[in-house]
Amino acid sequence: MFLYIKALHIIFIVTWFAGMFYMPRLFIYNTEAADKPDIVKSALREQFAVMMKRLWYGITWPSAVLTLVFGLTTWHLLGVTPQWLVIKLGFVVGLYIYFFSLHRIFKQQVQGVFKYSSQQLRIWNEVATIFLVAIVMLVVVKQSLSFLWGIIGLLLFVVLLMSAIRIYKVLRKKRN
Template identity: 65%
Template sequence: MEYILALHIIFIVTWFSGMFYIVRLFIYNTEAGEKEETEKQILRKQFTIMMKRLWYIITLPSAILTLIFGPLVWYTYYNFSLPQWLAIKLVFVFLLYVYFITLHIIFKQQVKGVFKFTSQQLRIWNEISTIFLIAIVMLAVVKQGISVVWGLIGLVLFIVVLMSAVKIYKLLRKN
C-alpha cells in the first residue's frame, strides 16, 4: 500500500517540477524574441528542444502516472469514500489538470512559433501552479483539521501576497 502512495507522491513532484520549469522556458522563449535575429533563432531552437524533452519525457508522463496512481491511492486508503476535504481537493486537482491542458496549448503554440502571451503574463500564469500546489497539499495533509472558510481565506491571502510579489518583481526588473 505504501508503495502506491510513494509512487503517487513521486509523480506529483515530478509533474509539478515540469509545470514550474516549462513556464520558465515559455518566458525565456518569449523574451528571446527581443534579441537580434541570429541570437533569437539560436535561442528559440534551443528552448524548443528543451521544452519538448521536458514536456514529453517528464511532465506529460508524470501527469498521466499521477492520474493513474491517484485513484489507486483513493481506493487503497479511502475505498472511494469522499470526505469533504477530499471532495474539495479533487476539485482543485481537476482544475490543476485544466491548467495543465492550458500549458499544453501554450507549449504547442510556442513550438509552432506562435507567441500569444507576454513574458509578464506568463510569469503570472506560472504562479497558478503554486496556488494549486499549496491548496492541494494543505487539504491532503491537514484534512479535517482545516476549516473550509479559514482555508479559503488563507488561500486568498496567499494569492494576494503572491500576485503582489509578481508586481514588485516587475517594477524591480524595469529599474
C-alpha cells in the first residue's frame, strides 16, 4: 500500500509542477500582449484567460491538493521523520507559498491587472525550478548530501539560472 500511495504522490507532484511551470509562461505571454494592437491584444488576453483558468483549476489546483494528501499519507505510513524529511518539508512549505503567489498573479491577470513586467515574470518562473532541484536532490541523495555542499550547489544553480535569464534578455533585445 505504501508504494502505491508514494507513486500517487509522485504522479501528482509531476502534474502540479507542470502547471507551475506553464502558468508563468502564460502570465508572460498575457503581459506581452499589451504591446499588440488593441484588437489582437483583446483576443489574446481573452484566450489566455481561458487557458489559464483551465490549467489552474483543472490541473494545477487539484494536483496541489492531491500532492499534499498523498504526501501527508506517505509521511504517516513512513512512521518516522528523518532529518532530511524535515528539511524537505521546509522546502515544501516554501513551494506552497510560491504556489499561492502564482494564484495571486493569476487572479490579478484575469481581472486585467498587470503588476509585473515580462522580465520579472521570467525570473519568477524559475523559482519552481529551484524548489524542484532542491527537493529532488534532498530526497534522492538524503544523508549522503552534506548540508553545506547542498546549499553551495543550490546557490550555484540559482546563479546559473539567473545568468541564463540575463543572457536571454540580451539576445532578445539584439533580435528586436
